[in-house]
Amino acid sequence: MQTMDDTITTWLTANYQAIWTVLIACVCSVPCALLGCFLLLKRMSMLGDAIGHGVLPGIALAFLLTGQITSFAILIGAMVFGVLTAVLSESLASSGSVSEDSSLGVVFTSLFALGLVIISFLRYVDLDINCVFMGNLVLAPSNTIEILGWSIPEAFPTMLGALALTAIFLVVCWKELKIVAFDPALAKSMGFSPRVVNYLLIALIAGTTVSAFEAVGLILVLAVLIAPAATAHLLTDRLGPMLGLSTLFALSASVLGYLLHNVGTVALDISGMIAVVLGMQFLVVVFVAPRHGLAAKWWRRLQLSLRIGAEDILAALFRAEEAGVPTYSLASKEHGIPGWVMWLAHRDLVRRGLIDTSADGLPKLTEKGRRLAQYVVRSHRLWESFAGAVLDLPPDHVHAAAALVEHYIGPELQDEIATTLQEPPTDPHGKSIPPK
Amino acid sequence: MQEWLPYNTLIVLLGVTMLGACSGVIGCFAVLRKRSLVGDAISHATLPGVCAAFLIAGEKHFAAMLLGAFISGLLGIAALAALKRWTRIKEDAAIALVLSVFFGAGVVLASVIQQTEGSGRSGWDAFIFGKSAGIVLDDVKLIALLVLVTLTIVVVCYKEFKLVAFDPEFAEVQGWPARKLDFALMLLLLTAVVVGLPAVGILMMAAMLIIPAAAARFWTQRLGWMIALAAGIGMISGIAGTLVSGRIAHMPTGPCIILAAAVLFAISFLFAPERGFVARYLARRRDEMELLARLRAGEDPPT
Numbered sequence: 001m002q003t004m005d006d007t008i009t010t011w012l013t014a015n016y017q018a019i020w021t022v023l024i025a026c027v028c029s030v031p032c033a034l035l036g037c038f039l040l041l042k043r044m045s046m047l048g049d050a051i052g053h054g055v056l057p058g059i060a061l062a063f064l065l066t067g068q069i070t071s072f073a074i075l076i077g078a079m080v081f082g083v084l085t086a087v088l089s090e091s092l093a094s095s096g097s098v099s100e101d102s103s104l105g106v107v108f109t110s111l112f113a114l115g116l117v118i119i120s121f122l123r124y125v126d127l128d129i130n131c132v133f134m135g136n137l138v139l140a141p142s143n144t145i146e147i148l149g150w151s152i153p154e155a156f157p158t159m160l161g162a163l164a165l166t167a168i169f170l171v172v173c174w175k176e177l178k179i180v181a182f183d184p185a186l187a188k189s190m191g192f193s194p195r196v197v198n199y200l201l202i203a204l205i206a207g208t209t210v211s212a213f214e215a216v217g218l219i220l221v222l223a224v225l226i227a228p229a230a231t232a233h234l235l236t237d238r239l240g241p242m243l244g245l246s247t248l249f250a251l252s253a254s255v256l257g258y259l260l261h262n263v264g265t266v267a268l269d270i271s272g273m274i275a276v277v278l279g280m281q282f283l284v285v286v287f288v289a290p291r292h293g294l295a296a297k298w299w300r301r302l303q304l305s306l307r308i309g310a311e312d313i314l315a316a317l318f319r320a321e322e323a324g325v326p327t328y329s330l331a332s333k334e335h336g337i338p339g340w341v342m343w344l345a346h347r348d349l350v351r352r353g354l355i356d357t358s359a360d361g362l363p364k365l366t367e368k369g370r371r372l373a374q375y376v377v378r379s380h381r382l383w384e385s386f387a388g389a390v391l392d393l394p395p396d397h398v399h400a401a402a403a404l405v406e407h408y409i410g411p412e413l414q415d416e417i418a419t420t421l422q423e424p425p426t427d428p429h430g431k432s433i434p435p436k
Numbered sequence: 437m438q439e440w441l442p443y444n445t446l447i448v449l450l451g452v453t454m455l456g457a458c459s460g461v462i463g464c465f466a467v468l469r470k471r472s473l474v475g476d477a478i479s480h481a482t483l484p485g486v487c488a489a490f491l492i493a494g495e496k497h498f499a500a501m502l503l504g505a506f507i508s509g510l511l512g513i514a515a516l517a518a519l520k521r522w523t524r525i526k527e528d529a530a531i532a533l534v535l536s537v538f539f540g541a542g543v544v545l546a547s548v549i550q551q552t553e554g555s556g557r558s559g560w561d562a563f564i565f566g567k568s569a570g571i572v573l574d575d576v577k578l579i580a581l582l583v584l585v586t587l588t589i590v591v592v593c594y595k596e597f598k599l600v601a602f603d604p605e606f607a608e609v610q611g612w613p614a615r616k617l618d619f620a621l622m623l624l625l626l627t628a629v630v631v632g633l634p635a636v637g638i639l640m641m642a643a644m645l646i647i648p649a650a651a652a653r654f655w656t657q658r659l660g661w662m663i664a665l666a667a668g669i670g671m672i673s674g675i676a677g678t679l680v681s682g683r684i685a686h687m688p689t690g691p692c693i694i695l696a697a698a699v700l701f702a703i704s705f706l707f708a709p710e711r712g713f714v715a716r717y718l719a720r721r722r723d724e725m726e727l728l729a730r731l732r733a734g735e736d737p738p739t
Contacts, residue, residue: 045532046473053639097711101528102472102650106701109643113694120686219543223536230529269547275540282533292524 018258020141020153025254025274027159028212029224031166033250035205036229037242041181046101047086048225050108051206052218054085056115059210064122075210082206083199085111137270140215155215162208169204170243173197178239216271223275224250231282234289253277302341308407309337309345311376314354315406317365318373322431326362374434375414380406381427381434382417388428389421395428445682451571451579452674452693455632456644458583460670461590462628463649464663465621468601473528474516474622475645477535479629479638481512483542483564490549502630509626512538513619566637566690575635582631586624590663597621598659640690643697644670651701654708673697 012019039045055078062077085108092103144151170177179187180194180201187194209221232245257274261267287294320326346363349355354369365373383402387393393401409417414436418424426432441449466472485508486501493500512534519530590597599607600617608614625645632641652665677693706713 040526040529043526043528045526045529046476049473049476049532049535092705095705095713097654097705098650099467099470099472101470102467102646102653105472105476105642105646106650106698109639109646109694110698110701112639113643113691113698116688116691117695120688120691217543219536219540222532223540226529226532226536230525230533233525233529234523266548266551268544272540272543272547275536276544279533279537279540282537286523294522 017141020156021137021270022255022258024140024153024155024159024215025137025220025258025270026251027156027163028216029220029228029250029254029274030247031159031163031208032212032221032224033228033246034166034170034243035201035208036225037232037239037246038177038181038201039205039225040229040233041239042184045226045230046104047202048205048209049222050089050104051082051085051202052209052213052222053112054108055079055082055206055210056112057081057118058084058115060115060118060122064118075207078210079203079206081111082210083203086199086202086206137216137220138267155211158211159215162211166204166208169200173200177201181239216274220271220274223278224253227275227278227282228253231278231285234282234285234292249278249281253281305337305341306345306348309342310349310354311372311407312337313342313346313349313363314365314369314373315376315380317355317363318370318377318434321365321370375436376406378434378436379409379414381431382414382421382424383409384427384429385421385424385433386417389424398428445678447573447576448571448689449675449678451576451635452678452689453671454576454579454583455628455635456648456670456672456674456693456697457667458579458586458670459628459632459641459644460648460652460666460668461663462586462621462624463645463647463670464652464659464666465597465601466625466645467649467653468659469604469618469621471527472646472650473531473642475625475629476638476642477516477531477538478509478512478626479633479641480535480542481515481538482506482509482630482633483539483638484508484545485511487542487545487549491545491552498634501634505630505633506626508538509630513622513626564638566633566635566640571635578631579635582628586628589620589624593617593620601659636690636693640694643694644673647694647697647701648673651697651704654704654711669697669700673700 036045036048039047058077058079058081059074062073066073068074089100089103089107092098092107093100098106140155141153143154145154145157146152147157176187176192176197179190180197184194187197205225209218209225212221228246228249229242231249232242235245236242253274257277258270260277261270261273285293288296290296346355349369350357350363353366354372355363356366356369357363380402383405384398387398387401388395418436424433463472463475466475482505485504485506487504488508489497489500489504515534515538516530519525519533520527525533596607596612596617597620599610599612600614600621604614604618607617628645629641632644636644648666648669649662651669652662655665656662673693673696676696678689680696681687681689681692704712707715709715
């Protein structure tokens with residue numbers, strides 16, 4: 001297996017930079033993707049954006065005091081102002097005169113401006129806010145520190161720590177988080193304050209975003225706080241699977257974004273690319289999600305239209321037979337079913353042997369089709385009678401409602417209406433109600 | 437003669453004052469509609485268009501960049517509407533999603549510019565950070581046009597906008613084209629953003645759409661007064677911010693304007709009659725004392 005090991009070693013050496021870049025992107029995005037789920041469920045998604053901007057004065061002040069761009073002080077300063085952003089906007093909103101979104105907007109833009117002003121006082125030192133907010137994933141692997149004799153990019157252990165803290169928080173506060181996310185009123189009535197969990201969550205988000213800024217930039221942090229959670233939310237209603245899916249989407253976007261960032265000779269911004277991939281993933285899931293997806297919704301609607309269209313054709317044929325006319329007219333325009341769906345429904349009826357077009361080209365009900373048609377017409381006329389007798393509608397008002405309701409009356413309801421009305425022989429228009 | 441107000445400062449003052457007034461007016465509708473942060477999202481969503489226009493039309497083609505910003509902002513609005521209509525994603529998440537994904541796409545395109553142009557920053561980045569101090573006469577003319585168009589539309593459609601801002605469902609039921617009016621408000625917002633961005637940048641645009649309107653809300657219950665006040669607060673912050681930043685070396689204009697607006701907001705929050713913090717604290721205190729006095733006197737508390 002010597003050659004195998006050699007191949008692996010060679011591959012690792014050749015792709016050293018790439019592997020570290022992807023790894024850093026992953027450890028930065030996973031904690032954000034996890035915490036983002038709670039922001040989404042609590043309808044506070046813009047808080048990520050607000051905290052991301054509101055931390056600037058903290059960074060600037062810490063920089064002013066310590067004079068270093070990478071330091072523990074900056075993390076603390078940023079966390080303090082991150083929590084401050086949330087606290088200030090929340091108390092402003094709870095004062096009652098400013099809506100939640102406005103108070104968030106007022107607070108974070110003001111704090112960001114304050115940060116910019118403080119930085120401009122520090123102009124003699126080199127703190128480029130582009131560095132703070134744009135990040136540079138390409139350079140992140142080269143900024144290494146020694147740990148146990150290994151040289152590891154500094155961002156990696158930091159973000160691994162953030163990930164570990166997030167995981168511990170989720171495990172320890174799982175039940176509380178669940179209640180706070182879905183029903184804060186219940187949390188309050190059960191006697192524990194949602195505030196504590198809330199502020200722990202916010203502090204964690206502030207800490208994570210700030211530590212991730214440096215490596216991947218504000219833009220990726222914002223995207224990864226919202227997009228994976230939103231994508232996962234389209235796929236599941238359960239919190240556990242949502243967290244899992246969100247993590248998966250963050251990981252896949254990190255890898256894909258890296259793979260896609262080299263176009264010819266141009267190296268695109270990796271963080272931006274990951275954000276774009278996150279958006280694409282969301283777009284795809286919007287269409288293909290099994291329950292909430294557009295394709296599934298469209299398919300369900302088509303099935304319903306087909307059933308209603310087919311029942312309308314059968315009922316129309318039944319009425320034509322009743323009147324002794326050879327052709328039938330469709331009143332199904334009132335359901336707004338497009339022509340091609342009616343064509344499909346017609347074809348389906350022939351295929352299922354409910355109507356027969358072989359005689360003279362005109363469709364005729366088969367025995368099987370007549371039974372079904374009779375059922376629909378019976379529903380229709382029973383409902384008309386019911387609407388006339390019990391709901392007191394005049395005869396000229398009952399048809400339109402019955403034409404809609406007839407498709408949703410099951411056998412039991414039909415029997416019940418018939419019993420209630422004591423098996424009326426005719427509907428309000430004087431037409432006979434067919435037997436069962 | 438000592439020139440107390442240099443020509444350049446005058447131009448900048450004119451530009452930011454009109455822009456402040458205009459965003460104050462439009463911001464009122466956004467704030468009342470609980471869409472304060474939509475301005476933020478749309479401002480960010482213009483970046484891919486700006487960069488694409490830069491790549492296609494080449495350096496410093498200002499009109500192309502404005503058009504690009506407008507188109508991609510429009511796409512952002514469409515994305516917001518589509519998310520609301522066809523998915524279960526709530527409005528706040530939709531705003532965050534549009535903001536981050538569009539801006540991400542913009543950053544990707546910007547990295548292309550940086551590598552192909554070599555020069556790095558050359559025009560497009562003004563759309564992010566603005567260049568308040570570098571506002572020139574042409575910008576002012578454009579802004580003046582914006583103010584004129586916006587004010588005309590707001591005056592003409594005042595009654596309709598008012599209805600949509602306070603009760604869109606009622607407007608719909610009454611047979612007003614509520615969706616179209618809503619879209620018209622969004623378009624006004626977008627136009628203001630597109631015109632304002634190159635002058636003052638994303639952040640200040642977002643701030644000026646929220647802070648003056650939110651501050652004006654404290655003083656009045658009537659939309660007409662609120663709009664007038666918001667326009668006034670926007671103008672005063674523009675003037676104050678520009679003058680302060682002019683007095684201190686290297687002080688950026690945009691952030692100063694935002695801070696001036698923030699100070700006016702804080703004053704409104706604290707001292708506005710009735711809705712202000714102090715007024716409400718005093719009112720509560722008076723009620724408490726009254727209740728206490730009644731209880732001491734052995735009376736039943738008022739129901």
